[in-house]
Amino acid sequence: MxxxxxxxxxxxxxxxxxxxxxxxxxxxxxxxxxxxxxxxxxxxxxxxxxxxxxxxxxxxxxxxxxxxxxxxxxxxxxxxxxxxxxxxxxxxxxxxxxxxxxxxxxxxxxxxxxxxxxxxxxxxxxxxxxxxxxxxxxxxxxxxxxxxxxxxxxxxxxxxxxxxxxxxxxxxxxxxxxxxxxxxxxxxxxxxxxxxxxxxxxxxxxxxxxxxxxxxxxxxxxxxxxxxxxxxxxxxxxxxxxxxxxxxxxxxxxxxxxxxxxxxxxxxxxxxxxxxxxxxxxxxxxxxxxxxxxxxxxxxxSELPLWFWTLLLTGSFTMLLGSLSAIRYTDMKALLAYATVAVLGMLVLLLAFDSTYAYAAFVVTVIAHALYKAPLFLSAGIVDHAMGTRDLRKLAGLGRSLPLLAATVALAALSMAGVPPTLGYLAKELLLESGMKPLEQGQWLVGSLAYGAATLSALFMVGAILTLLWEAFFRRHPEEEGARLHHLPSFGFVAPALLLTLLGALGALAVDSVQNLLFAPAVAALAGEPVELHLKLWHGFTPVFLTSLAILGLGTAVFLARSPLRRLLNSLPAQLTSLFVYDQLVNALYRFAYRITTWIQGSPMAPQISVTLLSAALLVAYAFTHSSLASLPLLDSLEMPSLTEWLLCVLALFGALATIRARSRLSAIIALGVVGLTVTLFFLVFGAPDLALTQLLIEVLGIILLVLVFFRVRPDPDLDSGQGTSWRTISKLGMAAAMGFFGFAVVLINHISQVGESISPYFLENSYSIGRGSNVVNVILVDIRGYDTLGEITVLALAALGGYALLRSPQLPLLRRRIQMARRQNGAADQPTPPKTETGHD
Amino acid sequence: MTEIYLRLVDRILTPILLLIAIFLFLRGHDLPGGGFIAGLVAAAAIELTILALGSAATRDRYGPWLAPLLGIGLMVAVTAALIGMAGGGFFLGRWIQFEVAGETLKLGTPQLFDLGVMLVVVGMAVTYLLRLSEAAETPPPSTKHRETRP
Structure with missing residues (x-):
């Protein structure tokens, strides 16, 4: 051959x-x-x-x-x-x-x-x-x-x-x-x-x-x-x-x-x-x-045992599983999908072997499968289009109303079933030949496994495709109430399927010219050495040919026994499928994520943020006490603040106190604005106009956002009545003190622990020569460290998208109600915090 | 409809604010200003319109450009970064200089990048502001708990 x-x-x-x-x-x-x-x-x-x-x-x-x-x-x-x-x-x-x-x-x-x-x-x-x-x-x-x-x-x-x-x-x-x-x-x-x-x-x-x-x-x-x-x-x-x-x-x-x-x-x-x-x-x-x-x-x-056994076992099992499952499904596309699984298993099995038969079988199977499976799928789509369904139970007698389509499917089915003289037949012969080779060489286990799996799966494929062909196109009456023909497909709709089918059916007749032109180079790449092919359609009454005949006969028997077979397959428990296992795994993952999220983020906003901030403060406190900074030798060298700075400090303190004492939210927000403006003035005093401008604008927009957010939020009885339980007041005081220490320590450490040379002079010197700009801050942002800025604006854009999705989410009212209920249950009424939009830009 | 004084302020102040934003953007490379700040000013201008006219009218006025602004900004920024590639390096600044009425003007990819930053900032701020304003304009489901004080 x-x-x-x-x-x-x-x-x-x-x-x-x-x-x-x-x-x-x-x-x-x-x-x-x-x-x-x-x-x-x-x-x-x-x-x-x-x-x-x-x-x-x-x-x-x-x-x-x-x-x-x-x-x-x-x-x-x-x-x-x-x-x-x-x-x-x-x-x-x-x-x-x-x-x-x-x-x-x-x-x-x-x-x-x-x-x-x-x-x-x-x-x-x-x-x-x-x-x-x-x-x-x-x-x-x-x-x-x-x-x-x-x-x-x-x-x-x-x-x-x-x-x-x-x-x-x-x-x-x-x-x-x-x-x-x-x-x-x-x-x-x-x-x-x-x-x-x-x-x-x-x-x-x-x-x-x-x-x-x-x-x-x-x-x-x-x-x-x-x-x-x-x-x-x-x-x-x-x-x-x-x-x-x-x-x-x-x-x-x-x-x-x-x-x-x-x-x-x-x-x-x-x-x-x-x-x-x-x-x-x-x-x-x-x-x-x-x-x-x-x-x-x-x-x-291919010579490794790992390669051989993995591919052999996986391929054989997949092949059997796919072909056995195919007949069970009444959806045309599902039936074809399982038949595809079977062919994929077949291809993996073939790649386990190292013989020229296997290479040729692989190449021919790939192309034969493409040329019959694509038209079958396309035809299923045409049936779906014309009838409004592709469920076999509702279809019957399409051969009369759609004769061209029926001919196409029949021709493709012949190739899939491996009836001579189609490419599918050639592929099946070669598959059986490559299974036969180990048998001839005395490798009984491998040979019988490959040969047996190939025969069995081919037989069920014949049964499956005959079922599809008979039930959709040739039987008189459907099992259930039949679908009606909506409209006839035009010739152009059927033509691509017909073309592919004809190529697959007639390709085998021209096998002499095709094999040298198309198959041999591919086989050579597989073998890693040049190969000459002599494929023939007919080669006498060999055992392989007789097996082929037996497959067709037994496949017809499977087709005739399809009803009991379907019942048997449908009665198998769903727990056996890998889909079930997968779904269980995914569901378990979802449940796990839900538990973790409710555990970590189930509480209201304020305690959550407290956890984050407190951990930061603790880390800084650790660094502060475990370093030489604790002795603060450099503290003496710090200058006394000027009068302006004192005034600003007092103003900031006044704003902060007013925020705490405020009787309504709006006044609290305004008082908070005073603190922000004071910080702006600080920046101006220290000669950072860019920062001051940014701080001012952020302050303005931030206040607008706060007002907009609080407009929607249920009033906080604690804040509005101006009294809370003493425990809550104490804990909030502690929180505030910790954060104050945090800010203080960070500024101090930054100031006195100058490691190495400052990079500022470099920027000052090179800002104009590199970036051609005299605004050093801007040059750093958009030129020297533009890559950082690109990352920052990307994060900004993503945060905006996330916030946008959250704000327009239809689940938001539902979520809000759930949170309120949870809060009522906890007896807590913490002040929610607005979405943070003032992403730093430093 | 909102108060007339707000509409008047919007009529007068919004164009001025937008001009200031452009001004801050253009001088940003040499004097205080730049894309981020200009973006914030522009966002404040648009917020003024939202407060005066409501979110629907704002959407009408600024047209279909508000929604895709984030994407456009990112694309402009990446383009500016990529232009440098032709010169041999990511983010390599490329400049052109020309004279207009005795003044030397310079334009370069860092400024294009800055424009991208500005658009992203405007897009981000306006996205939040519009959505929140819309939420504030529609009355909350239960009026029982609504805050009565201003």
Missing amino acids: LQRAPSKGLSASFALPKFSSSAHSPPLTENTSQTRKNTVLALCLTVLFVSAPLLWLLKPHRSFSFGWWAALPAAAVTLWQTLQLIPVGQGIFWVERYGWAPTLGLELALRLDGLALFFGLIITGVGTCIAFYTAHYFAGDPRQGFFYLLLYAFMASMLGLVWSDNLLALFVFWEGTSLTSYLLIAFKSEYKAAVDGARRALIVTTAGGLALLAGLVLLGLEAGTFSISGLLATPGIATAAVTPIALTLIFLGAFTKSAQFPFQFWLPGAMAAPTPASAYLHSATMVKAGIFLLARLHPAF
Whole structure:
């Protein structure tokens, strides 16, 4: 069926680039016959990234034939990649490097080898069809443009991921796909299911992403390079001491992304996304990212037992779990989602092996799956659009009303079931062959596990897809009250699905030309050495072919027995699912956070602030007593205050006393203003006009804010009556004394503990030469230490956003009532403090 | 409607305050002033309008610019910081000088950055003031506990 090329007959066209030369040396010294230096790869990524906002700004929902325009950027990149098939097949790879953060080992290195091109073609090819389909799916919807924005941003991140030749750049793109897919899944944000599903996907994939980052950094440090091609060529990387830890972390990242057990639960939840997004994310892109990463690292680590057993066991179990669960669901998209989980498990299983069969099976399965699963999802979306539901229980006989769609789904189903002569058939044959190989070599345990799992899961997949096909399209009567046909889909709506299906169905017929052009370079990248493929559709009555026939027969039996099977699966307790475990964990976390918050911040504002301030005062007191400052040798050298300063002190004291004695809030606020103005005068006396101005303005705005806030706050009986319990008065007095000491001590320590030379003369001297300004304060703020100021205004803006959200929150009245009730229960009536807005700007 | 004297004060004082804000901003690099202070003055001016006319009328007067002011300010500040990149360093000041009527004027990225600071400060203060004023304008749910004294 296929064979590895004999080494002496190695054709020059398959010579791989020398990994070592391209990895460790700068691109200038690379062998120019094997790489081409240009900016085309970066240009392609830029085209996709720029198309994203552009398509949004064009307001596509106003136009009827926008699908053509929307598909154009993706189609252009697909076309360019198609033209690269021949040179890449000859071992001529595109390599581009751009500096990003060189000190961190991060560079935007792009490298178009066989595997990158293979995945890239699927990403943009399927993406073209999805972009075209979206125009019909969101016809007239004002949010269509926003969807295109997300779709193209996602596509660009995904393409960057597969083209990237730097571990860290790959990670950046990886997180890009996590974020954009989160937005895509949560697109219908008015539905709780969409938001929940999106959050779950985000939490699971980004948690895995963190593990992945740690793993990649460990690997990169061990290898001494973050270049992927360099890493793969590093001798002894597989046996390094850190490799098992790094690989485990990377497995976590890949398995969460690619929905392997026990992380598979986020994928069906992500089906709340709009159908074009589901079709794209779960057939061709997002979930393939983890698989792609494993395939990338395969040449270096595939010989490790850790690699082999992890992938074998995880893959087999996920495969069985997904295919068994699929038939249980009556939602078309959920059924397809579990079938996707099964295929992902299959791909992981294949990556465990080290044989050419397994490589070929991997490559063919990836493309066959993209070409049948995307049309199936798209068709589910069309059914949803036309009938208003995609629940199998309410559907029947669509084959009569939507014949073209029925034909499309039937053709895709044939490929999924593995009926010859489709690509799906070829993929299944190769899968069984690679399971057969260990059996022939006498590895009974491994062989029977792989072969058995593959057979079983293939059989249930046949049952699941037959169920979908029969129940939706061909049976006469639905189980429940049937949905009515709203409107017929136009030809353009069905066309993308039909095109992909035809490619998948007929691709296998042209296998002779496709395998050398498309499959062989990808297989070569997996094997790490050149490979010649001889795939054939027909190869006699081998055991594998007979198994295939048995799968089809038994799959039909599963289909016929679907009702009891569904009942059995539905009767399983929910506690067994990993979704249940995840939900329990998340709920426990919420409860924990709630407890902690009520414990720390459950009391009214004043005691909370007292805790913070008292701790600060205690710290300063500790510093004050445990240093030489306690003896205060420098206190003698302090000058006596002048008359003006004395006067100001008296004024401030008077203001403070008036605040305490005030009988109403308004007068208390005004008296507090007197204190603030005195401080302003202090600044003026000491020659700091900038500070004085700022203090004055802050004082004015602060008083307005206080008045506005207190207008809304229930009067405090203690303050208004002018009397409180003696204990409360004493504690407040103590508090005030502590804070007075705090301020005093801080000023004193600042004044007398001059460590090192003052930086002020430097600023005074250089303010004009560096910042061209004679206002030193301003030059420091906006020029010399502009970075600090940028951080400060960012914090300011964030605080404003938080305050704004809090103030307009619909829960605010509710919260207020709850606080009041709690206060009544505690018998306490503390004076609330206004939101602090006078963020310091020093 | 609020008292007529407040409206009169607003009519006269608000434009003056806004001019002072611009003045303080422009001279900030050499004399006391600068973006932060100018932002506070501008916020005080807008608050005067809020007190005189109410938050809805204020929103009408200053148009749609109040809400996104925070974001615009941050973007201006980051742009100013990034312009220096072309010259080889983050936050590297770049200046142009020209003569207008015998006076030498200089404009540079630090001033652009200062403008960003000012916009953020105005945006922050006005966000709070508007929301709180709106809350103060609508009567609280239970009038029983409402403070009766001024």
